Amino acid sequence: MGNSFKTFLKHTAKDFRNQSVNPPVVRASTIIFKSMQDIKKTQSKYLKDPVSGNFDYGRQGTSTTYALQQILRKIEECYKVYLTPTGFGAIFLGVLSVLKPDDEILVTDSVYSPSRLLTDTYLKKFNIRAIFYNPNDFNDLKSKITKKTKLIFVENPGSNTFEFQDLSKIVALAKKNKIYTAIDNTWGTPYYLKPIKLGFDMSIVSATKYYSGHSDVMGGSLAISKRVFKLVEATYKVSGLRLGPDDAYLILRGIRTLDVRLEKHQENALKVSKFLSKQKKIIKVFYPYKKGSQNYKLWKKYYSGASGLLGFKIKSKNKNSVLKFINSLKLFGYGFSWGGFESLALYQTHQALGKRQFTHINKDEHIIRMHIGLEDPKDIIDDIKQALKFIK
Ligand SMILES: *Cc1c(COP(=O)(O)O)cnc(C)c1O
Numbered sequence: 272m273g274n275s276f277k278t279f280l281k282h283t284a285k286d287f288r289n290q291s292v293n294p295p296v297v298r299a300s301t302i303i304f305k306s307m308q309d310i311k312k313t314q315s316k317y318l319k320d321p322v323s324g325n326f327d328y329g330r331q332g333t334s335t336t337y338a339l340q341q342i343l344r345k346i347e348e349c350y351k352v353y354l355t356p357t358g359f360g361a362i363f364l365g366v367l368s369v370l371k372p373d374d375e376i377l378v379t380d381s382v383y384s385p386s387r388l389l390t391d392t393y394l395k396k397f398n399i400r401a402i403f404y405n406p407n408d409f410n411d412l413k414s415k416i417t418k419k420t421k422l423i424f425v426e427n428p429g430s431n432t433f434e435f436q437d438l439s440k441i442v443a444l445a446k447k448n449k450i451y452t453a454i455d456n457t458w459g460t461p462y463y464l465k466p467i468k469l470g471f472d473m474s475i476v477s478a479t480k481y482y483s484g485h486s487d488v489m490g491g492s493l494a495i496s497k498r499v500f501k502l503v504e505a506t507y508k509v510s511g512l513r514l515g516p517d518d519a520y521l522i523l524r525g526i527r528t529l530d531v532r533l534e535k536h537q538e539n540a541l542k543v544s545k546f547l548s549k550q551k552k553i554i555k556v557f558y559p560y561k562k563g564s565q566n567y568k569l570w571k572k573y574y575s576g577a578s579g580l581l582g583f584k585i586k587s588k589n590k591n592s593v594l595k596f597i598n599s600l601k602l603f604g605y606g607f608s609w610g611g612f613e614s615l616a617l618y619q620t621h622q623a624l625g626k627r628q629f630t631h632i633n634k635d636e637h638i639i640r641m642h643i644g645l646e647d648p649k650d651i652i653d654d655i656k657q658a659l660k661f662i663k
Pocket of ligand 1: 357358359360383430455457458477478479480489490491608
C-alpha cells in the first residue's frame with residue numbers, strides 16, 4: 272500500500288460535521304431511534320452488511336470505535352475487525368470462537384506465555400487438547416496434525432526467542448487439512464505483515480503496543496477472513512467484549528503515526544542489534560539484522576520491515592552479574608509491555624521459559640528482551656555499553 276497508505280492514515284476519520292481533524296469521542300450505551308420501525312431497519316441493515324456501522328446497542332460500538340475498526344480493516348485487508356479491551360482479549364475471542372470439545376489446537380512452542388496458559392491449561396476444561404510444535408521445524412508441525420486438529424496458532428516471531436516461521440507453508444498445510452489458522456502479529460503489525468492476505472483466518476494484534484504507541488491505553492484487534500465470520504460473530508455476541516470509545520480514541524490518535532514510529536523503531540533497533548552482535552559476551556542476537564542467517568531469510572520472505580523489539584542471549588555462569596548488567600541500564604525502564612516511544616528491558620527468567628519443550632534455554636544462558644524506543648540511538652548504545660562491563 273506504500274505511500275498511499277501513509278496518506279490514508281493521516282487523512283482518514285475526519286469529522287466534517289464538527290469541522291475537526293479527528294472524530295469525536297461518542298460515549299453511548301443506549302442508541303436512540305426515531306421509531307420501532309427504525310430499530311428494525313437498522314438491525315436488518317447490520318445483518319445484510321455485518322461490517323457496516325449499523326449498531327443498535329452500545330456494546331456493538333459507537334461511531335468512535337467504528338472509525339478505528341474501519342482503519343484497521345483497511346490496514347489488515349480483511350473481512351472484518353473485532354475490537355477488544357486488551358490484546359489478550361482478542362486471542363481469547365479468536366481461539367474460543369473456532370474450537371469445540373474434543374478438538375485439538377496446535378500451538379507454537381515459543382508462544383506468548385498467557386497464550387500458553389489459555390491453550391495448555393484453561394482449554395482443558397472444555398476437553399480441548401493443546402499440542403505444542405517446534406517453530407524451527409515444519410515437519411514437527413506437520414507430524415502433529417490429526418483428524419481432531421481444528422486450529423494452528425502461530426506467533427511470529429516467537430516470544431523472547433524470536434523464531435520466524437515459514438508462514439505460507441503453514442497456511443497451505445492447514446488449508447489442505449481443513450484446519451483454521453490464527454497468528455499473533457503484534458510484533459510486525461499489519462504495516463509490515465498482512466496475515467489475512469497470506470491466507471490466515473485470524474490475525475491478532477495487541478493495540479496496546481504499536482497502534483497506541485504511547486503506553487497509556489490497552490486494546491486489541493482480531494481481524495478475520497470471511498471463512499470464520501459466523502463463528503467469531505456468534506462468540507463475540509456472547510462474550511461481552513467491547514473496547515470503550517475513550518480507549519478507541521487514544522488508539523486512533525496513535526495509529527496516525529504508526530508508519531513514522533515503526534520506521535524509526537526499526538532504524539534504532541537495527542543500529543542497536545549491530546552493536547550487540549559485536550559484543551563478546553552476547554552469543555546471539557534475535558533480530559533480523561544480518562543477511563544470511565535463517566532468521567533473516569524467513570523474515571525477509573514475508574515482512575516489509577522490522578519493529579523495535581529484540582532479544583539476545585548472554586552466556587555467563589554468573590547470573591548475578593547479568594542481573595547487574597540489566598539493573599545498571601539508565602535509559603531503560605523495566606516493564607512487561609512495549610511498543611511505546613520509550614526503551615524497556617527485561618531479564619527473562621528460566622522459570623518463565625521453563626514450560627517450553629523445544630525453545631527452552633540452558634542454565635548458563637540468559638535471555639534479555641529489549642524494546643528499542645525512539646530516543647537517540649547513540650544514547651541507547653552508550654547506555655548498554657556502560658552496563659555491559661558488569662557481566663562476568
Ligand atoms: C502484549 C502482547 C499480547 C497481549 O496484549 P495486551 O494488550 O497486553 O493484552 C499478546 N501477544 C503479544 C505477542 C504481546 O506482546
